[in-house]
Amino acid sequence: MIKIIGLGPGNKESLTLGTIDILKENQKVYFRTEVHPTIEYINTLGIKYETYDNKYESSESFDEVYSSIAADLIEKHKEFSNIVYGVPGHPLVAEKSVSILLDLCEKEGVETELIPAVSFIDAIMESLKIDPINGLKIIDAFDIKNQILDNRLGIVITQVYNNFIASEVKITLSEYYDEEAEIYFVRAAGIKGLESIRKIKLFELDRQEDIDYLTSLYIPKDTKCKKDFNDLVDIMRVLRGTDGCPWDLEQDHESLKKNLVEECYEVIEAIDEQDDDKLVEELGDLLLQVIFHAQIGEDEGYFNINDVTQSICEKMIRRHPHIFAEVIANDSEKVLENWEKIKETEHNYDSYTDELRHVAKTLPGLMRAYKVQKKASKFGFDWDNVEPAMDKIKEEYYEILEVYKSQNRSKILEELGDLMFATVNVARFLDIDPENAINYTVDKFITRFEFIEKSAIEQGRDLKLMTLEEMDELWEKCKKLK
Known part of the structure; x- marks a missing residue:
């Protein structure tokens, strides 16, 4: 059996009687590291142990260190049968070597026993008088770029080992929180004589001189930050709620159509002008339209914003099998080919014509003509080169000459449409966007x-x-x- 024990946050008072008894009763004791305040007290008890501190010198990454420790512990178990593995804090709190070891033990059929301990999180909560019921998220500094920051929760960031890591954490936090925001710098929480907890400005984080392996951060709930997606959803919910804005309450999907089109074109204009500030604003206006329609859907009981995001996430995963599955696509042409095949399967077209009809009628006319022609070309209905397409423009021009003096408005409309359609076809052959x-x-x-x-x-x-x-x-x- 492998008994996995926690050595607490660093104070000897945090060691449980059960942990001390296990250390005294077992001959084969292994600690992940000797660099922990509790070890000084353990030494006074005359307990013999070995550490894995040498792994930090011989390995290239922390993941390699932890995997190597877990593998070695399995070998030690095979040799000595009953061993003890001790780690700082609680075995299941921010202790990757333990999670790797538990997985290995399950695969190898090795029996384990976890001995609870006081974690450094407990020490931080006690020192800062935090009640986790109000919302608390714990993040490993090494994984912070993969985490979603949220000022609706208090956040503890662990393993801020040195100034380099602190700098990386500061940069990531500054993308969400105000640089002037006050956060708590927490060092040696719960360790008498060593504990230091102080408020600092976020931008000052990597300037602290006492950053070490005992350093953590605490960012209180409601710390000043940038507004996020959820804030926008909440604002629209208020505008459409009881005592909300009269205009917003009057809107429906139909009345908002023109707004959606206008915002799309304003985004395009900002792109054409290469104006980043304007693009940020216009993309926000466009996003608002999505949120607005989703809120109307929620109010009517048909769908909400989560259904919208769920739908598009599923579609993007489904249509990128070269990323999320085993399909191979080495260039953009193959990607688009796969995309169209998947799209055809999703819509279950009964005929080639169905695919042409699926091009939205609400698109600008030139754009719709271009897309319909391109799809028809895929089915073989196309000229081999641009010359016949250019001849078609001449043909349509002369047909307009024949009818323009007539009073037949529908015929004139038809011939003008034919001329425009023929012109779009030439644009397509020349790889020119007609719009x-x-x-x-x-x-x-x-x-x-x-x-x-x-x-x-x-x-x-x-x-x-x-x-x-x-x-x-x-x-x-x-x-x-x-």
Whole structure:
């Protein structure tokens, strides 16, 4: 059997009588480290032991240290049958060597017994008068980048061993908390004569001179931080709740459609302008629309924001089998090919036409035409090169000439649509986004119109009183200049 004991946070008073009896009764005792205040008292008891401090020198990482210790303990058990393994604090609190050892013991069929102990968390809670029932999260400093910070909970960060680790922790915390926020620097909690607990500013963390293996941090609940996703959800819940905003309460999915479209285009505009500050703002406005629709869904009892995030997470995992499963995709072309195949399976199309119909009718016309043509091309309905597509533009142009003098509005509409559709087809062959192309031309038109207007003002003339020929002359002048 392997008995796994905790040596408490560092005070001899924290050692249980059961732990002391086990240490006295067993000949084969192994400690993860001798660098712990309790060891000084254990030495006075005349207890013989070995430590694994040498592993820290010979290994390249802490994971390697802990795995090596666990493997060696299994070998010691095979040799001596009954052994004791002691670790600082409580065996199950922030003690990775124990969790690795327990897994190995289960695989090897080795019997274990865990002896409870006072943990350093208990010491911190006692020193800071923390009641964990109000919410407490414990984070290993080495794993902080994989954790979600939340000021709705008090947070204890353990194993802040040195200034380098403290610096890494500070950088991560500063991405969420205010740099001026007050946190607790906790060293040697519960150890008489060594304990030091003080408030510091977050930015001062890695400037502390007494950081060592006994250092932890405590960030109180409600510490000043950046607003997060949950805050936005809560704000929308208030706006739609009792005594909420009259306008927000009046909205439904239908009334918000135009807002959603507008916000999408404003995001695109910020991207085109390469304005990061504006992009942050516009993405926030767009996210608000998602939260708004989700809150309406919750109010009506159909779905909530968790259903939305669950749905998209499942879809992203499902459509990235080259990341989350065994499928191989070495380039973006293969990724897109897999994506389309999975999409076809999900929608269970009955025909090729169904896939064309699945392109949203609410898309801008040029974009919808482009996507429909691209899908049709996938099924073989396409020319081999761009020349026939360009000839099609000529054909549609002459058909407009034939009908434009008629009073048949529907026929004119049809022929104009055909011309636009044919133009999009040429854009597709030339790998040009038709939406970008038309917006480029619109911007160019506005720039040239501005030139005409400024030229007219310089001549002391009113643009409205100029002839088309005069304006066209200025237009051509602008073309030569730009």
